[in-house]
Amino acid sequence: MTDDETDSRDLSLDAFYDALEDVGRPVVTAGRLASVLGWTQADASDALDALADDGAALQRVDVSNDPVVWFPTDWARTTERERVVVFPEHREVVVDQPTQFTRAQLAQFATLTDTTGENAYRYRVREEDVWGAPHDDVESLQRTLRQALGDRYPIVEEFVTDQWRRARQFRLYTHEEGYVVLEASSPEMMGNVAEQHLSEGTIRAPITDTEAWVAAEAVATVKRDLYEAGYPVQDDRTLDEGSEIDLDLELSLRDYQRGWVTRFVESGSGVLVGPPGSGKTVAALGVMDEIGRETLILVPGRELVGQWRDSILEYTTLGRGDVAEYHGGVKEIGPVTIATYSSAGMERHRRLFDEKRWGLVVYDEAHHIPGDVFRRTADLQASSRLGMSATPIRGDDREADIYTLIGPPIGTDWEALFEAGFVQEPEVEIRFVPWVDDAHRYEYASADGHERRMLAASNPAKVDEVRAILEAHPDAKTLLFVDYLDQGERLADALSIPFVSGDTPHSRRERVFHEFRAGERDVLLVSRVADEGIDLPDAELAIVASGLGGSRRQGAQRAGRTMRPAGRALVYVLATRGTEEEDFARNRTRHLAEKGARVREADAEAHVAASDSEPPRDERAGSESDP
Structure with missing residues (x-):
């Protein structure tokens, strides 16, 4: 035996742990180790003896009538190590104890489909995940894939390569005579795919074997039809640029924000996807600076109109006369116009927006776009279309429409922002609360539908x-969320804190929010009205007492209220033990887990008993969802 061969028989502790994973047991015999490593049993036995003598990392025991078995002195390490198991045929990946790095890598090409309280995560590689992967070429995507999975899996790699190519078979461009052309990569793509899947009336006439004249009013339909057929379309149209505006940005962008701006300007369309607090609004102002054309900004509610106006006036050289508002209270059009989706989508107002040629349209909270009313704004003519969303996920499975109607996702890995300290990684805990007494549990068991959900939520x-969580974090600035008005009123009375809901007058709502921002209030109780579109940047603690079923978007939005650069980001999600709220809570936190946040589960800490906090029975029966 040569010296090299002798050295190869040295056994490191890491190699021993890897062998345990291969065996699938926490103990191993010398014979089994030899089989795994391809050694002789004598070599394996000698290596185990040497490792055991070197720092007592291993222990051995003679089992009666059985061979000697070896096991780690530190048993905990066998359960704390990351383990990745790939099921290539199903394109599924199961990861036990994943590191944040691994979760961030998987999020680039796969979707989290399940997670458990034991830190086990299940991912699936889907077509749309590959289409929207944040990579410039398939080679870099394949490198990320291999690094995350720890090995080569030809079936998965072939699927990824195929889907990457499918996303580059069709494009839309503007002909020199002004009409829109659909171009296919080959005559077969045009004949066998486009002609078979496009709706009647979308194509006016063929031009060549690979090009066709698209009806101007049917561009969005073409993109949706081909997307549903498995072929997302690249939109390279040249649209009217709108009039120039004199705008300069008066702040410095972070490196990743400059990257967002550069990627968007190169493509002309896309959706900024990043965690709350990452500065998507500031990046959008950077896009406005680069485009330098008349801009329409669409938002879901009036509160956001004011916030956008204030940001534009504070961070750019534009004056008040350059910024117009269009909503229920004011209806003006200017070089930069901020409008609500509902106003811009109404038939009686839409002509004003259709006739004007915008250089840029910004879709804030872009996850609203697939809604039947809001999507009417998606066909507005603009040379550039910018979407913004921390949570481009929907409960109706129409999130694909966000990218077909606006553009592909553009964003930075959440993990990178967590590591750089730009955004706090939320610490999320699902806390299971028992029923206050048997009477409430029996009432829940006999109910069904909405009443059943309401009873569990309002336990x-x-x-x-x-109260116990607030006492444990006495100095934390706290947002407390509920989905039911009666529950909110009971909590407000019990804790002596204000409750803001959709029924709260606008003036009082603004006053309470101002007091919270200014530090005059440490705890604020809010309904669904604060899920999005309201600037509450200083919250450190979020308590979700009840939520919207299993809405992942709502879960991420509420957690996002704590994800700012300074301090800790703590989120507690309460769920009544033994009810469907358990599954709802896990679903609501799934998007956060997918983006790298750790989600743990625990039982309630408060002493639970029938108490003075329980309201009369008739008050509970009358609760209803906040509109």
């Missing part, structure tokens, strides 16, 4: 649990 035992 009076949550009052004690909220």
Whole structure:
């Protein structure tokens, strides 16, 4: 045996742990180790003895009538190590104890489909995940794939390569005579795919074997039809640029924000996807600076109109006369116009927006776009279309429409922002609360539908649990969320804090929010009205006493209220033990887990018993969802 061969029989502790994973047991015999490593049993036995003598990392025991078995002295390490198991045929990946790095890598080409309280994560590689992967070429995507999975899996790699190519078979461009052309990569693509899947009336006439004249009013339909057929379309149209505006940005962008701006300007369309607090609005102002053309900004509500106006006036050289508002209270059009989706989508107003040629349209909270009313704004003519969303996910499975109607996702890995300290990684805990008494549990068991969900969400035992969490974090600036008005009113009375809902007058709502921002209030109780579109940047703690079923978007939005550069980001999601709220809570936190946040589960800490906090029975029966 040569010296090299002798050295190869040295056994490191890491190699021993890898062998345990291969065996699938926490103990191993010398014979089994030899089989795994391809050694002789004598070599394996000698290597185990040497490793055991070197720092006592291993222990051995003679089992009666069985061979000697070896196991780690530190048993915990066998359960704490990351383990990636790939099921190539199903394109699924199961990861036990994943590191944040691994989760961030997987999020680039796969979707999290399940997670458990034991830190096990299940991912699936889907077509749309590959289409929207944040890579410039398939080679870099393949490198990320291999690094995350730890090995080559030809079936998965072939699928990824195929889907990457499918996303580059069709493009739309503007002909020199002004009409829109659909171009296919080959005559077969045009004949066998486009002609078979496009709706009647979308194509006016063929031009060549690979090109066709698209009806101007049917561009969005073409993109949707081909997307549904498995072929996303690249939109390279040249649209009217709108009039120039004199705008300069008066702040410095972070490196990743400059990257967003550069990627968007190169493509002309896309959706900025990043966690709350990452500065998507500031990046959008950077895009406005680069485009330098008349801009329409669409937002879901009036609160956001004011916030956009204030940001534009504070961070750019534009004056008040350059910024117009269009909504229920004011209807003006200017060089930069901020309008609500509902106003811009109404038939009686839409002509004003259709006739004007915008250089840029910004779709804030872009996950609203697939809605039947809001999507009417997606056909507005603009040379550039910019979407913004921390959570481009929907409960109706129409999130694909966001990218077909606006553009592909553009963003930075959440993990990179967490590591750089730009955004705090949220610490999320699902806390299971028992029923306050048997009477409430029996009432839940006999109910169904909406009433059943309401009873679980409004479990009076949550009052004690909220109080316990607040006492555990006495100095934290806290947002407390509910989905039911009666529950909110009971919590407000029990905790002596204000409750802001959709029924709260606008003036009082603004006053309470201002007091919270200014530090005059440490705890604020809010309904669904604060899920998005309201600037509450200083929250450190979020308590979700009840939520919107299993909405992942709502879960990420509420957690996002704490994800700012300074301090800690703590999120507690309360769920009544033994009810469907358990699954709802896991679903609501799934998007956060997918983006790299750790989600743990625990039982309630408060002493739960029938207490003075329980309201009369008739008050509970009358609760209803906040509109």
